[in-house]
Amino acid sequence: MRFLVRERLLGFGDDYWIEDDRGNKAFLVDGKAMRLRETFELKDTQGQVLIDIRQKMFTLRDTMVIEREGEQLARIRRKRLSLLRNHYRVSLVDGTELDVSGKILDREFAIEYDGELLAVISRRFLHVRETYGVDVVREDADPALLIAIAVCVIQLAEKDRDGD
Template sequence: MKYLVREKAFAVGDDYWVEDEDGRHAFLVDGKALRLRDTLDVRDPEGRVLITLRGKLFGLRDAMELERDGHRLALVRRKRLSLLRNHFLVRLAEGTELDVSGRILDREFKVEYEGELLALVSRQWFRLRETYAVDVLREDADPALLVAVAVCVIRMAEKEREEG
């Protein structure tokens, strides 16, 4: 199932809808304006919070936490010991890890679990610069989590680019 993400450039609060391949609202990415640390909620169409993304305030390396129902779901960090510059590691609460690699800022990357492809993120099918697709390849995968991971690594890569 493909999910179409249309980011709004320079939007206050960074709110935007993610649609399914039939054009229906699937998730709302709800940015929290005027917060000390980077916070986003991924909501369902009825407004219920599915996953919260929070930037960590302190630490040696930039990281973002993904939470579900107030509990840590995952921690996302740049993978340091990698030949690829655009390589992130998502450590899930139960101990498994997802590997995110590719051209993050170009919105051309993949999400894998133990070498198995879970999702492809690409803007190759779209002419609009702020639009990309998250193609969830496994039926048993959590689409909200994979969309949240895509939003998270893009946000982290952009922040790193801005900081120099």
């Protein structure tokens, strides 16, 4: 299952649609401007909030938190002892850990669980600038969660690059 994300340089406060591989609207990213911390919502086509994403405040390392229905689902941060700056760990509340690695800023990376590929994020086959694909590899994977993880990791990598 492939989704197309057309970024607006990922400025929070911007809203944009994520489309499926047939060009149908699948998710709306609703950026929340004028907040102390960066936050946005991932909504379905009817406007129902599927996932809330926010920056965790007052942490030593930049951290993003993903919530579903008010309950924390995952925490994302750069790996502590990674020699590569483009390696992130996603800690799910059930204790599961996902690894995200690759060229995050180039939109060429993968999300894995215990060595098994869950999703590939890539611009490789797309010709439209500021667009990348999220290819969900596993049938039983949660596309909304994987898209949220991809957007969070990109935001963290861009903050890290800019030195904020």
